[in-house]
Amino acid sequence: MNGHEEDEVVYEIGVVVPKSNVTEGKESRDCVEILEAEFRKVGLIVDRVSGVSDEFIKVAAPLETLGRAAAEMQMRKPTCIGMDLQFEWEEVNAFVKQPDGSLFSWCERFQCYQHLLYGIVNKSDSGIVLNFDGKEFPWEVGQSLLKKLECEGIIKQVFPLHDETKRRKLLRSWALNWWDLTDQPIDEIYSYYGTKVAIYFAFLGKYTRWMFFPAAFGLILQFVDFGSLQLLVLPVFFISIILWAVLFFQFWKRKNYALLARWHINYTIGASQGQKLLGMECGSVQSPVELMKKMGMDKTQEKQLYQRYEWLGYLMRFRNDAIIILSIICLQLPFELAYAHLYEVIGSDLLKFGLTGIYLFVIQHFTRFGGKISVKLIKYENNENTEYRADSLVYKVFGLYFMQSYIGIFYHALLHRNFTTLRQVLMQRLLISEVLENLLENSLPYLKYSYKKYRTIRNKKKHDKGSKSEKIHVTSRVEKEYLKPAYSASIGDEVEDGLFDDFLELALQFGMIMMFACAFPLAFAFSAVNNIMEIRTDALKLLSMLKRPVPRAATSIGAWINIFQFLIVMSICTNSALLVWLYDEEGKWKVEPGLAGILIMEHVLLLIKFGFSRLVPEEPAWVRAKRVNSATQAQNVCSKQLLRSISGGEKTFYGQDKTE
């Protein structure tokens, strides 16, 4: 990326401004001109493209400009010795290169761009008067130009641009490479989309690969007749899929750490599973400290302040969770049960159809409403960074979806206690949800894009009314990208992006196949096939249907791993219940020994679920050894210098700290 920019300039950010109406009679103070000049002044390479109805300023940055920006931001970057240190342009050799040979990762580059673009302020002594289309407005001293123009509505959007060569390469090697099944070029995805997206696809790939085992087992169960052993086969299947799931998630965590080690991303183990602690987010941890410094407290007071702050946070989160849980139980549960019951009672197919329509309409709004409330609630929690906030949202919203997806099935299972009906319902749901979702996911963005394009052209035609009647085409690549929809979440897009929906789909599928595994073992095979398709369609969506997403710094799948773990525990309980019903109904076992057996099996499985993570650590030994080694190395290198600076200038050191 940064290595060969002499060959070809890669524009990575696009800024959208409306086409100026006064095309010829330009005044000298046209703010777009000024913007462009300022961009050039900070060292960016600028290209201006005129589109159908808007103008686009494409921005690229030479490596040195990025480097200077990174140093200005005091960005921390991993060095050769494994420690994250503040970036210095002069010591560029000390920092680790990305797998693709560039110095900065896409996420870091994006941060630099943001810093550069939004860092353009009025440095002169007096306000400058800008004008656009004859409208005049002041640019105050110290104000950010981009923010001002955004406020005035002149800059419509600032968005990351696709890199055409890389995109084409990925399209060939990834999205259209169907025969690789679950293999994906993860490193290239990482350097093009950043960690969070790469980790999603790594997870999806590994999950699908592991899915082959229960899929095969399910197929065997479906098509082979075990004769008298039939009743024993289901418990064996139950136990093996639970073990499978437990193993899979432990190995996924190990894989996650291995990936981070490969990408030279430093993390802290434990508490915040995979969250980057000493990175960008570090500043926000200290929020009560700033307060303290102002008030000039001593150590005990500081500790008390922290404790109050911490417990207040838990209290808030507890209150929010209680609100969400109660409203789900009191509002959503009766509604879902009412629908499920009505659907059962009503005979006429037409009425059923109508009922489902109403249900879908209401549930849509209910979910959106719940999402909005959740977003509002988490604003009052003192979550340390965006990723934490996103996780908190995920937990809350997943509650809604959980009820929505499974209550109906639970109702069927409880009411009928009939495996054949349950199987039918499951098959229906699985097929419909998966096929529909895959279709929607891929057609909706295209439809949106087409509609936007159509509207743009129509608007343009209206404007140019009567001048020329020749057909107008959207030709410039950057305008096409601008018209493409963003990779945004269906709920709470302030803190989440499209990954939310993709993970939600996976989690709901996982819950569906795991919780009713004993009733419908074939589901695993369906899911395996679906997930193989999902990998490629998601890739296609990201590469050609949508804008390039804004990179996010998260280093794990975040809240979703806990949701998956919760679903495993749920599925231990539900499958036990299913087995009890099954054997009770068929009347071949007596309830007493059978029930006791199933209960014991359940408890043993729960014990395995919770005990296994203690046996095999999440961090592979080689990653750990590398981390420890490099930390020790780093300490040894600077040990003496550090000691001298501490013991010699203890006063000045703490003095520096205070003034910082």
Add this chain to the structure above:
Amino acid sequence: MNGHEEDEVVYEIGVVVPKSNVTEGKESRDCVEILEAEFRKVGLIVDRVSGVSDEFIKVAAPLETLGRAAAEMQMRKPTCIGMDLQFEWEEVNAFVKQPDGSLFSWCERFQCYQHLLYGIVNKSDSGIVLNFDGKEFPWEVGQSLLKKLECEGIIKQVFPLHDETKRRKLLRSWALNWWDLTDQPIDEIYSYYGTKVAIYFAFLGKYTRWMFFPAAFGLILQFVDFGSLQLLVLPVFFISIILWAVLFFQFWKRKNYALLARWHINYTIGASQGQKLLGMECGSVQSPVELMKKMGMDKTQEKQLYQRYEWLGYLMRFRNDAIIILSIICLQLPFELAYAHLYEVIGSDLLKFGLTGIYLFVIQHFTRFGGKISVKLIKYENNENTEYRADSLVYKVFGLYFMQSYIGIFYHALLHRNFTTLRQVLMQRLLISEVLENLLENSLPYLKYSYKKYRTIRNKKKHDKGSKSEKIHVTSRVEKEYLKPAYSASIGDEVEDGLFDDFLELALQFGMIMMFACAFPLAFAFSAVNNIMEIRTDALKLLSMLKRPVPRAATSIGAWINIFQFLIVMSICTNSALLVWLYDEEGKWKVEPGLAGILIMEHVLLLIKFGFSRLVPEEPAWVRAKRVNSATQAQNVCSKQLLRSISGGEKTFYGQDKTE
């Protein structure tokens, strides 16, 4: 400690050598003389005390001697900026002082002493001939003098000495301070005994303080008649004690981290819960690396080697655990059941008494045998350090004790399904075990000491036969200490010390009161009283009955926390079973709704147990903030220097690393 050594020399290590027979005609090469001279040569202060049958060399070290030793050992110590750095005597101001104002903690001092004492080697060009009591033996070049003398049986023991002033102070402020109930001077205990002992007493104190709540609840349950609500009270009690236990252990973990922060001990969060990673044990993590360096492998091979090494370790541990579990189930379980059954069947009290005698005898040997096997097994596991090995032993041996303590009670509970009998058995066990153990714990060391003293004097008398018949007394303090028993574990004292027995007692008590809480709520009150006594008697034992224990570096209660957690889970299950039996027996509830209710309650409690630790992190926010702040500070201080050294001399840096 180190601050005022001008006032009074505190001897901290004692070396025991036999009294020389040739009292007058000393030859110049007497090895004890040489030893003393060598001690002086390395800067130690030496005092020789003659006892009844042995001679004692008391050793003290001035601060500078310790400091030089620490620098030689490349000991890592926490600095003012929170980072552990290699100790340098010149930069002594950079390092954090202990809470009592001294530079080194007792554990660090002990390491320094060990390094100093065992570091005395023959530096001359040729072997030196030593002699003792006319026996001659060579001291080879480069051989450690102490090790040689230990091999030859001349040095009988090297043991840490009590510090009389501090001991007396602690005796007053801690062991005899009965009216403080659960309050203890933890910081003083820490500086006198080191982390592990201090953490045990901190745990015991907090546990006892928290115990007051269920004790009060249990008393209310016992003495208040709830009338028609009686049947509802037990489930409420059950739920509240489970919540109590879950909360307690989470808060204990937080307390543990807070203690470590107060004592300036750095730790790594997560994987090795509270284990010190970058401290002393760091070297042993790299074992496969050394192998690698010899073979000159590249990165992929290194990774593979690590992975093989890691999985081999898991395989070994799995095999060992399987052996232990199988042998417990196949050997111990039938034996315990047979005893319990026979005890029930036999009518005559005399026979019962005899049976119990045989049982106790067999179980003693069985446990010791099991312990020996466990110690042998863990030698084949690649545990990273002594504390890990101790943990591994604890898990294995606890299995034995678990069966031994509870199988009889389970048998009673299952056979009789009668709460009154069960209550009697529990009361019997609790009272007997606690009273007996407290008695034994405190009288046994004293008896041992008296016997040893008696034997020493008798031996002396035999030797001096006919010379004088006056009474001989053990007068020197150091000899008394030498005769006192060590603080050693009953099982596997290679890797554990007396804390093993103390924790075992606590864990068994915890299991007893928690697992049968619904049958005998009064047990909590018994335990609370017992634990208050336990604090003071344990303190008394450590201060005046035993030798000063060798300090250990562990920073948490290690394996025991997991055992306690396991016991909580067990008690959720057993109490649910007890409730089912109770209500089933009395016949007032129907089984179906009652059973379902209890099952749901059980599952909800299990969920809370496993979910709660996610809600409240183990590390308090203020500790975390401190850790993060200091790490960032440290990195900022040396950032530039480090960068220069990496990017400038990248070659030489890695070169250094290779040659290290």
